[in-house]
Amino acid sequence: MSLIVFGSKPAWNTPDFSPFVIKLETWLRLAGIPYERRNGGNPLQAPKGKIPYIELDGQRIGDSQLIIETLTERFGVTLDAGLSPRELALARMVRRALEEGTYFAAVRLRWVEEDGWVRQYPAFKVLFPAFIAPVAIPMIRRKVRSAAMAQGVGRHSREEVMAMAVDDLAALEALLGDQPYLLGEAPRSVDATVYAFLIAIQRHPGATGVHLAARSPRLMAYTERLAAAYWPPTELTRAS
Numbered sequence: 001m002s003l004i005v006f007g008s009k010p011a012w013n014t015p016d017f018s019p020f021v022i023k024l025e026t027w028l029r030l031a032g033i034p035y036e037r038r039n040g041g042n043p044l045q046a047p048k049g050k051i052p053y054i055e056l057d058g059q060r061i062g063d064s065q066l067i068i069e070t071l072t073e074r075f076g077v078t079l080d081a082g083l084s085p086r087e088l089a090l091a092r093m094v095r096r097a098l099e100e101g102t103y104f105a106a107v108r109l110r111w112v113e114e115d116g117w118v119r120q121y122p123a124f125k126v127l128f129p130a131f132i133a134p135v136a137i138p139m140i141r142r143k144v145r146s147a148a149m150a151q152g153v154g155r156h157s158r159e160e161v162m163a164m165a166v167d168d169l170a171a172l173e174a175l176l177g178d179q180p181y182l183l184g185e186a187p188r189s190v191d192a193t194v195y196a197f198l199i200a201i202q203r204h205p206g207a208t209g210v211h212l213a214a215r216s217p218r219l220m221a222y223t224e225r226l227a228a229a230y231w232p233p234t235e236l237t238r239a240s
């Protein structure tokens, strides 16, 4: 079996610029499936036009969730075995809220707001040849702005967007409570998403109210627990 995960590159002490790539890699680690990771994944070569995508025995598959579902079936993954229908439903709702809601607030803070952009540009430009970056990255920024308008997050004020994201994080924290993982004593698939979207905000150098909410002691303890078990620090600086 050969499994290659294509991401962008590590950023801000996280394994990738994209939380969806971090989610997929974390899930693979929780499931115990070995894989090879490649930086520089190109959305233009991706089956869905986005990263992550994988090559599984030479076949390309896109979308973190569709990849996880394919691999769950192919390898008989039992990470979520024993969960009740209610727990599975809760996990689904949390995952979808983070991926389809909170994500766009984080994107807005990184790409659209000036305090995010001054960090995004210099970090992101290493993905492009030097002479292309000044053209390509502002182009991506324009694309992100119009996607934010279409999705809706671009229509709100900065304060409104931040309040929504802070409330999402507070809800996540309330659901977590005193448990080590979202659904209890053991990490489940949903923890891959929660971990990814949390560290994407916690470790980003920003200092808005959203960053501070993500860095609450309980949410920090949660991501540190997962990092200690599944993400040895040396892997964050991997080169290829």
Ligand SMILES: N[C@@H](CCC(=O)N[C@@H](CS)C(=O)NCC(=O)O)C(=O)O
Residues within 6 Å of the ligand: 017, 018, 019, 020, 043, 049, 050, 051, 052, 062, 063, 064, 065
């Ligand atoms: N639903 C997708 C979302 C992936 C996604 O949005 N990836 C972004 C990076 S965070 C991307 O590749 N964007 C490039 C583009 O839209 O051109 C998944 O779960 O994999």
